[in-house]
Amino acid sequence: MSTSAQEAQYGFAERWLPRLVLAPSFLLTLFFLYGFILWNGYLSFTVSRLMPNLEWTGLAQYQILFENERWWVAVKNLFIFAGLFIGSGMAIGIGLAIFLDQKIRGEGVLRTIYLYPMALSFVVTGTAWKWMLNPGLGLEKLMHDWGFTQFTFDWLVNSEMSIYTVVIAGVWQSSGFVMALFLAGLRGVDDSILKAAQIDGASLPRIYWKIILPALRPVFFSTLMILSHIAIKSFDLVMALTGGGPGFSSDVPATFMYAMAFTRGQMGVGAASSMMMLATVAALVVPYLYSELRGKKNGE
């Protein structure tokens, strides 16, 4: 009698306790992520400027956004930044990973050096590169001292080129991270495949290009996801390095949103621009998450 009562009690607790324990986090997520998305979405359809104002105005804020030259500069900069940041970061990272995979003496030390920038905040990275790229005292003066007196490097204050300085600092920070991911992937490749290909007389570059890199497709996709995600979110680096300037020439959507919502009293436009960012991320991530979760289910 008593044991069955105990079992029933356990059954009840075991059924409800897990849900109860998960509930606070679930509610936080529901309210603070999904609720806020709706709330922010609603704000983007209102006349809110300096203060939230719930008066509905339809798509007017989106229209203002799309007619704003600064927004399109930010979007264009995001494409330039994301393209070069992802492209160069991947190329450098994969290259270093393959080089390090050649049974290198001192691999541990090199790996540590390549990866440490990832521990720094983007604000630190931005501050450091701002000093080094500073026209007059930084790289330019160094080249002058070395005898290249004609050398000029004023990208930081040149509105045509300022976004490229963000690429320089961004790639420096995250290429080591790509290296770490690919090195882990390379270590997971079966050695026997390599040996078989070598016996067949394939050259090392050919083996990497034809066999090993294709096998690392999942790593490639994860890295691509993360880097594009960092690129879309990038805010700190731009703020610390160029502050979005000169003018608004190195603005990206994240800094545009901040400026509109918090310094220029254009809350509705700010909300609309963040919805555009969300839409971009969702377009990238939802199919990825879907395939990941589905893939896992099939694998189990």
Place this chain on the structure above:
Amino acid sequence: MANKMGRALLYTLLCLAAFYYLLPLYVMFITSVKDLDEIRSGNLLSFPTSISFDAWSKAWSSACTGVECHGLSSYFFNSVKMVIPGVLISTTLGAINGYVLAKWRFKGSEIVFAMILFGVFMPFQVLLLPMAQTLGWLGIASSTTGLVFVHVVCGLASTTLFFRNYYVGIPDELIKAARLDGAGFWRIFFKIILPMSTPIIMVTLIWQFTNIWNDFLFGVVFSAGDSQPITVGLNNLANTSTSVKEYNVDMAAAIIAALPTILVYVFAGKYFVRGLTAGAVKG
């Protein structure tokens, strides 16, 4: 012969790369120990003739960040006050969530997991405006408590993901055996799961520590004056326009702001890398 040449080339390339990654750290450090005259007369790479840590003490206690001139120390301690509860709370919640989602699945738990997971990717810009209003209503706007709250809410997704993926790898038989012995939900968690969790706890602590310490967006939006974290302090200091720009102080400040995460990287590098890659596999 060709092979030897190849090896030499390989090592040269790798060392050049190491040089490239170390260069900013070297430049930051030597700039921070030069005086301003030497900064102007020398160049980026030139070694200082005399080493002085004046810029460091100025950055720490008397440099101006905007109108105030107290250095970075108060910002540094604000970050400490923010990062400790932020990391501990989000990690604890993540562990419990991961335990439920991996070992106590119920109908709909996969959907809950997917919903939480999206938080890893979400651009936080969407949260800024509603969060600013909510923090105001809760009476914790512009306070360290408010920042801790934001970091806990936004960190839940990654901590839950880490623990869930780790706990999926623990055999179910272990749980079943414990249940036959009469152990319940919490007993299994504390006596079986938690003792096996050290590696993933380390990963999550380090991941959250670097994320929260390095955060700038929430710091700049949700804090004011006496609650601003170090990243905001550094940015204010480096972007304060004064007649004489003190690059040595800026660089000393940057190193101070970076020191805690660098130390974590040096002393817990293995877990740091694991955290990064774990975050990468599905996040």
